Amino acid sequence: YTAPSVMSMNGHFASVGNAPTKEQYEHGIQVIDEEKLFNPHLNTYLQLTKVAQSGFDYHLISVFGSQSTGKSTLLNNLFGTQFGVMSETERRQTTKGIWLSKNKREDIKAPESERMANNILVMDVEGTDGRERGEDQDFERKSALFALATSEVLIVNIWEHQVGLYQGANMGLLKTVFEVNLQLFLKDKQSNPRSLLFFVIRDHIGATPLANLRNTLLADLTNIWTSLSKPKGLEKSRIEDYFDFAFSALPHKILQPEKFVTEVEKLGTRFRRGQRAAKQHGLHTDHELDGGIFLDEYHRRIPADGFAKYAEGIWDQIVHNKDLDLPTQQELLAQFRCDEITREVLEEFDVAILPLEEEQAEGIRVGKLSVLKDLGNLGKVARLKTIKAFEVEASRYHKGVYARKRVELASKIDVRLKALYQGQLTAAHKTGVASFSDAVSSAVKAGQKKGALYEFADIVECEKKTALKHFEVEAKSLAIDGVPWTNFKSQYGLYEKDLDEVSATLRKEEMRRLATRVERWVRSRLGESVGLEFNKLGSGRGGHSVPEDSVKPATEKDLWDRIWNVFTTTVKEAETRFVERAKSFDASQDEIDVGLWRLRRKSWGVLRAKVDEEVMEGNILLKLRENFEDKFRYDEAGVPRIWRPTDDIEGLYTKAKDSTLALIPLLSRFRLAATYGPPDLPEWIGSTPSSVDPKDEEDLTPIGGVDEEEGKSLEEEMTVLSEAKRQDLVVRFKKTADGVYVEAKRSAIGGVAQ
Template identity: 35%
Template sequence: MSESETNSTPEGVVVEPSENSYTDIVQFIDHAGEIVKETDNEKKSFLSTISKREDFLTKGFDYSVISILGPQSSGKSTLLNLLFNTRFAIMEARTGRKQTTQGVWMGIGGESTGPETFLILDVEGTDGRERGEDEKAFERKTSLFSLALSSVLIINMWSHDVGRYNAANLSLLKTVFELNLQLFQKKRNHKILIFFIIRDQDNVTPLSELRRVLLEDIEKIWKELSKPSEFANSRETDYFDFDFTALPHKNYSPDQFKTQVDILRQRFLDPSLNDFIPKKKYRNEDVPADGLYQYSFNVWETIKSNRDLDLPSQKEMLALYRCDEFLESSFNQFTSEIKSTRESIEKGRLVNNFGDSSKKILDDAIKRYDEPSSRYHPETVAKKRQVLNDRILTDLKYLFDKQIEKLYEKTIEFYNSLVQEAVKPVNGGKSSSSSLKRSGATNQNGGNIVIIPQFNIWAEGTKKKSIEYFEQTAKQSIVPGSDWTFVEELNVLDEKMTKEISQLRENQLEKLSSLMKENTFQKLNPILLKITDQASDNMWQKIRAAYNDEAATNEKEYQSRLTNDFAIGESECEEYLNKFKEGVLENLKSKISDRAEFIPMKMRKRFEEHFNMDDKKLPRKWKKQDDIATIFQEARLNAEKLIDLFSYLRIDEQDSKTSYFSLLPNGEHEENTNTNEIEQDKVIIAYKQCMTMCENFRHDTKNDYMQALSEQARLTSAGGIPGYVLVLLCVLGLNEFIAIITNPLLLLLVILLGGFGFVLFKLGLTGPFIDYSSQVLVHIINKIKDIVLHVENISHHAVSNNNSNSTNGNKEKRE
């Protein structure tokens, strides 16, 4: 970890701490594994240093021991300095990743004057190149020492090492757990908190997932421990609590790193927090502060003298070393060989025969390991062989899971393709009579409704094909000899497809209902249009006959398709038929309602046919003896019948004589509110709307009535001129007559006017012409009056101006 502090010289070389620079930080165990003794003033022992700290020695049991383990140069010392205000030596990255902490260093946290007191152990990092072959034994001893003393044991590790057996120090942890049970657990009366701090977490893998992996590894380690008989049935949680946190990269995300460290620092310092870390239950209540040095001394001597902690036999050690090399070499080769397969799967492509090809790669990897390792310690070789096998299978299981995940998606796509093929419109969307019969497709508003024939049989076959496709590929993806299964995914797929088919079935049933309704009205619509245009008194009788004929035909076909295509039982079929009938009736009501919008036009047309036309369908010429009022009343009532005719749905036989917009003896209308006769869901035009149409119609026809009366009056007066008036007109107008016939211009004008008047008379338009001429004449007279008044106003204004100018001139002369 490339972290730098003020602990480096200007050239970047790390120096060992001294009394002058770090008064509270001393080396307890040196690089050789010996407890440091004080030599003059150059090197202070932990005993002499702690003896000067009265504030610590008087704490009694009120203190916590916190130690940290982790790889070399992973930032352990830096983290301790930030958390506890200590000054452990840290690495300067610019001069190389060299070991800074050697052995075990101890120090009292800088917050010792606060509510919490900490004794901090900074332990030499693991995997250091400086120690060489002695590394493992010393690591075990220092790790066990830390575990024996600690209330909280911090495991500092890289996020990318999670899941790696050695890199994550899991092998070391296993040995420490085992020896801890043998040496110290019998005397211990408190749990230890093992606190994992995961460094450089990039948020790609969430902390919860890292936590899960580590807990699984710890549980596995515990099960594999060689335990004393009294601990045979124990669990790791009987002796340890586990906690986890993650920190971002210190250099790449300095602000976030500082924020997270500050939060973590509070968890060590504030006992009021729910996630406070060094709880009292983790403290060693048997060792007071003033006896800590002697206790630490005894623990280290016990660890040093115990042979179980020393290196195994040379043969086993050599086997361990070499087998690790063979294992890593074989695993690296496996990683290279599986790379193309991994890339294909991670890009979302299915790999054919994944199981067999992976098995071959696995066998090759084991073979590569077996050949060179066969000369070494058999038990060690077998253990490492199993480790290699497990590591490879773990990697392959990840790819298998990805393969099954993609296979699930591909199976759904395969199923959807079968559905799309089944519901694809026939003839590219152009339906014909033959294709309609074959597939049930019909063109509606430029689209198609496609009903899958024999749906139940098709659905069963489609599901079977999809499941077989999934099972076949999934079986080929299992590595022979593994215990992998895809039962859970298969069950999820089965449930998914059952749900999809159920939804498709409902959709198909809705489409079938719509199709049959449309087929019903395809033939019924032209008939309805013709019947409603005629609007005869027996309109509903005709509609009923046509409706019953078409509905019965399509209802029978609908029932047949429900039974045969969807295997619907009798009771359920009856429900669908009832809904179908209700839907057809509702559509019929809607069609009649649409036609009812033209009632005002139909009423006007019918009224004019009866009032303005005679029996020969010619324009009526009113005579003196015609009873206009009676004819008008009959024509109006005959037209108003249309409102009642369209206002109520009379498709049932018992509704044939039902009247909704009832006519009263006085010629007015009222709403029929008899609940025994009227059903509100059959009302097409509401009563208020009926009244509005009726009132508007009556208002519009008043002019026809008044015009008829006016025409009758003019015709009557025109035929009643006395004969003597005609004789006087001839005698007195003789001179004017002679003057006209002798003047060609006047004669031509009289002939034109006479011909025009004769045409108006024959067409019965004399009355309207006179009325129009009168209106024009009145309009002209009004215009002339306006012009005259305007001229008078201008003249009056001019006179006033002249008088004013004259007065002003006289005044000027007098002045």
């Protein structure tokens, strides 16, 4: 407990600066001192005596009466309090200001029907004869106002011999009470709380029955009320609109000590909670209130934990002669207390939530988002507990203020939880997408290892389901019933969209892998079949040896037609394979179109490389030599010639040589026989699909005539041997041919020599 501001203190209270202890409050607590200062430790007292925790289950009684009429003595006997009492020898005022003490007799074992109410607080108000305060009526008025604003029961202590003395000091006091009451409730017409005026008649001799005394008092009270000048609007009000009355008489304490004690005991049993016996209003007799005197309607409805603050506010208004406005005071109190309670419950909330916030912040700081364990449950419980704790304490205060502050608290909590939950979902999102991507990749890898034809679309679908489920479970665990912002449908939607984007990327990669496989296949097929076509050059007979030549025979002239044909057929087949497979993993038509376009381009590259390989110096020279030798050394029937000196070796040589030399221009350009021009490569490759992203296609080699901006024409693309290479080849071939010729010549001569 921290004491409220002690600015107004004048050092009068011994406890200022130190934490007050229970022992210091033996005699109760002086709420208001002689200097009219309010004691800032009242709440401490209420805490120490456990009243503060009682909610509405407490009662406030004040006692009024002339000085030295045995008020403090009565309270001490009734409630076991230890208010200061005037000693028999010094006739001096003892009670100064207003003292308050908790009933010390409530724990006394008594039958249920006689047991005192819980948490009775008794206020002993300074006597009002004004002997030591001169004729200053100010304090009397102020303390009456204070007592009325707070107390349920006002005990009016009066000697029997004072009854009926209309001019007596007591009546002056009552007049003040009534006036003050009218002033007080002028502003508080709705709640209009009633109080009980409990007359305790002291030194009752017994000659006049209580009933008579009661009637006399009631008549006097009515007179006083009538004589009051009432504020506007309340002219017609009656005394019974504000007060109930009860009466009790006690014997002389000194003369009849035992009887005094038993009667006080009896009186004590009336300080219980009770209900009004009859519904009708009017002046209530002792009999009607025979049960407990604490009726609910007397209660000021200030929660015990706010009482000190409320009383302080009331006293402040009174001391500064401001019009007391109880509803406003109650609202102010509600605001103050609700704020205080909010702070308290938020401290508990912090204990639960701060570590989570710190863990999350740390994760963000080191760039490692992690999903906090059990966050939904922890958050939900903390939220519920905090709001519940607030409700228990704060709901006793002004309804409107309470409702508003509850909303404020909820939004304070929700701001914190929202940040946490967003962070949590971001983490769930990021880790979910990452593990989805990993899972798909490793399933694909596993599929590849097994060599099986794994179904990419199935893998994606299955892993997506798992990933969505994970996220959904997390998002659902964060949901709180009746809290709309905890519905995370849109985040779920974003997550699914991201998964789809990742799937698309993975599918693209998968497409690339497929493309690579198909390209490899194309490469190996072309390697074989194109190689074969070039090998045919070596035979030099260009298919002449095929016996049944009914169909158009393959000739050296249509080499390129055959290659083009083999090429396009192979690629066609590859395309079919590609499309089939791509469709199996849900590739879009766009993606397929791009894939095919790439495949054709790459395949052309493969072919081009293969052709280059075939016409490499050594290779092509060998082929030409074979071609030439075939023509030169074999006769039309394919039988090897045995050279004789008579043979026209030179003629055959020239013929074969020219025939082979004629191949060189043919080989130099990729030309189709029919058009004597290059194949329509741009047409065959097709236009670039619109969805192609140039960034993705950096691995593609430019093709002359297709990629015009490369500045290479189709003619150049189709040039297999450059002019220089051609010349060089002719020279080299001739040398080789000459060698063969010389050899043939030699063998012809040698054959004869043998």
